[in-house]
Amino acid sequence: MSNRNNQANKQAARERLRAERERQAKKDRLRRQLIVGGAIVGVLAIAGGIGVVVATSGDDGANAPLVKPANSSGPKGTTIVVGKADAKNTLDLFEDPRCPGCASFEQTVGATVEKDIKDGKYKASYHLGTFLDNNLQGTGSKNALNALGASLNVSPDAFLKYKYALYSKEFHPVETGPDKFADDDYLIKVADTVPALKGNAAFQKAVKDGTYDRWALEVSNAFNSVKDVKSTPTIKLNGTVLGKDTPQGKVAPDSVADYNSLVEKELKK
DSSP states (O other): OEESSTTHHHHHHHHHHHHHHHHHHHHHHHHHHHOSTTOHHHHHHHTTTHHHHHHHSOSSSTTSOOOOOTTOBSTTSOBEEESOTTOSOEEEEEEOTTOHHHHHHHHHHHHHHHHHHHHTSOEEEEEEOOTHHHHHOSSHHHHHHHHHHHHHHHOHHHHHHHHHHHTSTTTOOOTTSOOGGGOHHHHHHHHTTSTTTTTOHHHHHHHHHTTTHHHHHHHHHHHHTOTTOOEESEEEETTEEOSEEETTEEEOOOSHHHHHHHHHHHOOO
């Protein structure tokens, strides 16, 4: 379980420096993509306005254009609902891509959630935060969220399978280890385990260009606006938090049996 505000203030100064380095790296990547045979001036003239995009992208994507993935909804595309529209029940999942507790939940219960969605037991609404970028330093959560937006643009199923892969034992980074999700090539490596994303040039371009950086920021802001969620993962069914009571609040179920038992109690028949 990851607390949202732990250490955030202490890391703010270092995060600003790291964000500046990431911004410069992204500018350099785009500049390299624009250079064809050394004729950067000609390319910029043909692709008018690209230089403006680089200059206004900002450190956190706040000034970048908002590109909403297909299969999202809401004014800013921050509503991510997967499943049958007429499902009577709604499961809300609050997660952060770098959260180890979320990884544990997904590794244990993720396949059950995916099956329940397909069976129409409930539709799932995903709320994704990036607070661990402040707590742990880095940009991995935001960068992974950009990649998740690119996968959602392919299909809801690609989004689910990619999210599951990111949280897998094989690919999820340890909380105190390197910020692997900050590396675009690593995110693409994980995506190559998902059939719909393997070798998908449009997906890879969106990851490398940060196409959904602004969207990731908006999704994170929407997550932050939910005041009754203090940690991740938080799982709700029809508004009721599922889990065991602890001094820190309810902890998400850590077994399929416990999860199914809690779900059955809250389902609308």
